[in-house]
Amino acid sequence: MTTKPTYQTWIRMNKLFIFLGISLLLLLVTLFPIPVYLRLLSGMLALPFLYIAFILSYSTYQFAAFGGSYQSKIHDVIVSKVDDGSGIILDIGTGSGSLIIKLAKRFPHSSLTGIDFWGQNWEYSKGQCEQNAEIEGVSDRIHFLKASASKLPFPDAEFDIVVSCLTFHEVKDSRNKTDVMKEALRVIKPGGTFVFMDLFLDENTFGKKTELVADLTMHGVVELKEYKLTDILPLPKILWNKKVLGNAMVLSGKKAK
Ligand SMILES: C[S@@+](CC[C@H](N)C(=O)[O-])C[C@H]1O[C@@H](n2cnc3c(N)ncnc32)[C@H](O)[C@@H]1O
Known part of the structure; x- marks a missing residue:
């Protein structure tokens, strides 16, 4: 048996990974050899997902014992x-x-x-x-x-x-x-x-x-x-x-x- 208790934070990791994954995918599209307007659109679409991923990750850090507790x-x-x-x-x-x-x-x-x-x-x-x-x-x-x-x-x-x-x-x-x-x-x-x-x-x-x-x-x-x-x-x-x-x-x- 492990000797340390495990208390997850209130932030669901799968939710965080979904937002992070979508933003990274959209950012990746901006590197594709496609028309500039499509790359711009993809970059702009990535922003709200990135913002939510940031809020979720920083909140996780603040809630967790390894962060703000x-x-x-x-x-x-x-x-x-x-x-x-x-x-x-x-x-x-x-x-x-x-x-x-x-x-x-x-x-x-x-x-x-x-x-x-x-x-x-x-x-x-x-x-x-x-x-x-x-x-x-x-x-x-x-x-x-x-x-x-x-x-x-x-x-x-x-x-x-x-x-x-x-x-x-x-x-x-x-x-x-x-x-x-x-x-x-x-x-x-x-x-x-x-x-x-x-x-x-x-x-x-x-x-x-x-x-x-x-x-x-x-x-x-x-x-x-x-x-x-x-x-x-x-x-x-x-x-x-x-x-x-x-x-x-x-x-x-x-x-x-
Ligand atoms: C934000 S977490 C809070 C957990 C815990 N109270 C804490 O402070 O660490 C919300 C909790 O509500 C539980 N929950 C959701 N629906 C529930 C229900 N119908 N009956 C009992 N618990 C429920 C979830 O399983 C989850 O553990």
């Missing part, structure tokens, strides 16, 4: 918002297990479950989560399960704490992402807490923030706190891009007793 830093922010982590914790969309493993290490008396759909377009897997937990010495307290965030396989009020990072907006089997958040709230015990990080300022996905907050409040959420990510963690400019983390917010709160 921002992914780990964001998980640290979420962990720091969990006041008392001694109970039963659920991480929705656990990815490669990075956040839940940090929680397990920070709260040695907790017992934890990480669920994820681990769809084919992501480079994470259940096996990788289990291996990471084993390497980090917390596998005896974490259980990983394949399930969809839109229909959690748990009874109501099962968990003391529910966390989730950048997952609700990815859930494809529910059109309404606020409904996915409500499904997460369903499994929290009365008086239990949550910390969610997602692109909550993206109105196309979550609607107007005031309405989202009102909806959550009507759904029994109290002591709701909102933090714009860029206000609580200094991020490199490139990650402020709306397509990256410009719309990211942390929402934390409690389920009414």
Whole structure:
């Protein structure tokens, strides 16, 4: 078994390679012995692909442990918002297990479950989560399960704490992402807490923030706190891009007793 855990970044490598491949191909065409206007056209077409490939590669570098470690830093922010982590914790969309493993290490008396759909377009897997937990010495307290965030396989009020990072907006089997958040709230015990990080300022996905907050409040959420990510963690400019983390917010709160 490898001795180092593997935590991939949120940037899908296949997406990065597709954009890089297309831009290189279009640039290659500019070297062909074809009419100048076609070479110019190809060069111009390459520009947007190159731009996206650049954003994706530089974001990967900033998120990765070999670069700015921002992914780990964001998980640290979420962990720091969990006041008392001694109970039963659920991480929705656990990815490669990075956040839940940090929680397990920070709260040695907790017992934890990480669920994820681990769809084919992501480079994470259940096996990788289990291996990471084993390497980090917390596998005896974490259980990983394949399930969809839109229909959690748990009874109501099962968990003391529910966390989730950048997952609700990815859930494809529910059109309404606020409904996915409500499904997460369903499994929290009365008086239990949550910390969610997602692109909550993206109105196309979550609607107007005031309405989202009102909806959550009507759904029994109290002591709701909102933090714009860029206000609580200094991020490199490139990650402020709306397509990256410009719309990211942390929402934390409690389920009414
Ligand atoms: C941006 S990644 C975040 C992963 C992890 N939370 C982290 O912070 O490293 C989004 C995650 O959402 C998961 N996901 C997508 N659709 C899902 C669904 N319907 N149910 C549960 N997880 C889902 C993906 O498999 C992926 O792991």
